[in-house]
Amino acid sequence: MSLQTGFGFGLAKRLREREAEGLRRNLSPIESVAATSRIAEDPKGEKPTFGDEQTIFAANNYLGLAGDERVARAAADAARTVGAGAGASRLVVGDTPAHRSLERALAERKDTERALAFSSGYAANVGTLTALSPDVIFSDELNHASIIDGARLSDADVEVYDHCDASALADAMAEREREVTPGESWLVVTDSVFSMDGDVAPLADICDIAEQYGAWVMADEAHATGVYEGGMVGELGLEDRVQVQLGTLSKALGAQGGFIAGSETLIEWILNAARSFVFSTGLAPPAASAAERALELAPEQRADLWANVERLRDGLESVGYEVYGETHILPVLVGEREDAIALDERLREAGIVAPAIRPPTVPEGTSRIRVAPQATHTEQDIEHCLAAFEAAGEEVGLL
Template structure:
């Protein structure tokens, strides 16, 4: 075995010994309480039929895009879709990326420069962290949702400053004090960037639009692989920002463009998103019911959240695996979130509520949780 293979094997063995070895698992027949398909778009027969109908209007469309958008892969359809999405979210412009990861890496690696500053909430998504690491800017983190901690970092920052938060955090499900953060950034002449990946759906156009703050935000990232049930992402901002990213965001410049089918899927998902009041209300009712029915059991802590993401902290990888195993044995697909994905001591069960779940399924989930004890 060569030195590289030895290194790989040793690292994997360390993970196995620590109980944090990751494995891919195929789909299953359990009741879905783990996916990000909050409104059921990914399984929607209506959306599927609408995509087929949209494709039929373009019989000459290619299977693949054939190249990057700066070479052969750009379509008038894609530019019109960007405009439609920007209008929906009340933004001046938008630029499509192939995934949320690509969008965040492209934005944060290209925009902040040497002498600038990026200030991130300590629980910000890994894709934002990776993008920021690729920049030459000074990087700071502030305590989760802590305005005093953020202000301390704003006082240290030099040059162009970008403050980065999520409107709904992916591993806690909570919402930051957005208005307070915005007021601080405005006081210190910083630019606020908000990742809306987990907010769109419960709030159709995202939480920023729901709060009426869209004209005061420098940029927003919206992903299509969660409540929209398809794939890709868009960075929303000014026309000037869009032009900049076309020229400098490497994950846009040097990648093959999305296929026509992907673009059509996104367009039809947005059309469906305009008509989801009933689904969103069902989702809100299930979230309320879940929190109401779950006992205040001192053995676990339900993190505060009004979003579709509900998390129970169980304090160790062993407990998280034990509780998720019990839930799966009851027919419920709920997954453990282990360290190092979350900080040691905050290992958890991450539960995602959906509009397509049934009342009986939500009750089964809460009754099962209420009877589970931690592993000894």
Template sequence: MTDKFSWIEDELRTLQEAGLRTTIRTIGSACGAWMVVDGKKVLNFCTNNYLGLANHPRLKSAAQAALEKWGAGPAAVRSIAGTLELHRELETRLAAFKEVEDALYVQSGFCANQAVIPALVGKEDIIFTDRLNHASIIDGCRLSSAEIVVYEHCDVEDAERAIKAHKGKYRRAMLITDGVFSMDGDIAPLDRLHALCEQHGIITMVDDAHGEGVVGRSGRGIVDHFRLNGKFDLEIGTLSKAFGVVGGVIAGRKLVIDWIRQKARPFLFSSAVTAADTAACLAAVELLEQGSELVDKLWENTRYFKEGMRRAGFDTGPSATPITPVMLGEASLAQQFSRKLFDGEPGLFAMPIGFPTVPQGKARIRVMISAAHSREDLDLGLEIFAKVGKELGVIS
């Protein structure tokens, strides 16, 4: 009898030969500047723990207290019996932090994009989307059944051309962009995109997953960075990166957020986030409200590390944020480079990124700088990268 899934072996073999098969490593410690990965203590340049909050004492204490008071899980979806006082408190605090009317806390940033897009546009509508937008945006657009028009990456003129070419052919229109692009670390021209959309009456939406806690005043995000607070229609965020916990946030006008509460399927049909996670998120917001010390340290570390990499001869792409892509080209080289980083003594944890996450021929090691890194950590990281880069002929 023929194995119905024999084709999977062939496909996995093809991925392996092309250097595109993902190797999933196992973490054996809390997230920090140093971690235990696959049983080995290594320097961590891989996680999205921008501000070092994932193992912060205040967040852990808040989570422990909430666990004692509220229990392990809410045991219901938000719309039936799962909305805790903590959820509403976090939403109020996030709205105030972002200087918008309202916010909705959902299970993840991925869920947030899938919640918003189909709730606002459908078959009679159109979406203008940046070519390099995150997979969660792409999937949300597909779920909406709206016409999808891709404009070239961060190209306002191309977005305008697309908008004019489709004028009058839709009921509603939405333009969606990442704020900080997760693979290249560059920033969307949000001010110019906003002006364009205002001119043509288009709904504006930005995914700020890698901007929150990183750019803007005390990490208020990409919209704050461009001083567009309350003007951009929808801000989508995540609390799993700089905030160090888990969950997604949808922020904007109260009218729009109320509508999403009525129509968003991930919100309506998936269980609420736990009290412990919610309380930890509240603690993270409080830390950021108190000052910019951690954000300042993150940027100080970023500038130091990037300058060291450039001096060593590495190509770090167009990044304008702590995301530091070490451009290598071929996926097989990126995988080899990552293994050598990890296998050294001491080892360094930084995963390779290849197709389809990034275009063919643009594989890289993506380095994620954190406020948790000391100057000694950064110097050691630069030393390890230079050693492997010379061994593999990437730098001379």
């Protein structure tokens, strides 16, 4: 039996099937992480050849800090003085002043006793959920994949409630209480800002319900960190009611990594029990220092971001598009998968990169273009985007 047929797991066949379903993805190098950049014309080539400059509305670099010179200098200084990498697990000899300084700054911003940095937001979610290992996890149906995976690995019973529906959460808790022996540990986990719909979880209502049943609340602030002071939890004044705050350093802060914030006891337990922390090399010191500098710079970037969000939302709606959400993420509803793909292609031809999001990522009939403005987009960039959407929409037959 050949290696290909005996141990290939049918990967070639599975790839062909994925491609036939329109679900296969490829890596496409980008020249720089910025509001405008060039994308490789031949993604599979050994040395990328970049095409014309395009305006990027596909990144989570909301505050435009990934390319900020001040953030880059902080990273370079840390690389010179501390090292390019941590060199070991934080629990061995990989715990550096850069980590400690970042964690103090995060705890201060999140108004918690302490914070702990992970190598990624994904690692933070999976590590935290498995370390907490509650008996039951109540999870919003549109939570991020890292929450879903962490919940599965935790061995908890997972109760999925309707998206952003506090009443559905209350019903699920009431039903669980009727069916089981008292004394279970319960955890409610939700994104605070949802990346595909641009909406916000009803965190205050969730806290009310959780407190009624003695449950903890964990909020994933990946898309809120930096954009709101203290994240959405801080924006709503819920720091004392959300026991576990999680965030990323790789979106609005433009660096790399993830973190959790909470009580001293929580952090001590997680750093001892979260396998994705214990058995991983520590976050690279340059990423830690870059994130801390970005955290300092975030407030001065927000006004430009929100001005761009308002211009884009108003402009898109004025030409006839329906725009979901209430945050800095602008999902433009298209409907059918084919129309979203066609609109995506026309926009790229016009020099606008904004991805089509389609099933299974979103429900059937709700395919969309996800528009993510950045603080560093100029007025000309915004006008270019709006003109491209209007022309492409007319060409595809959506307007």
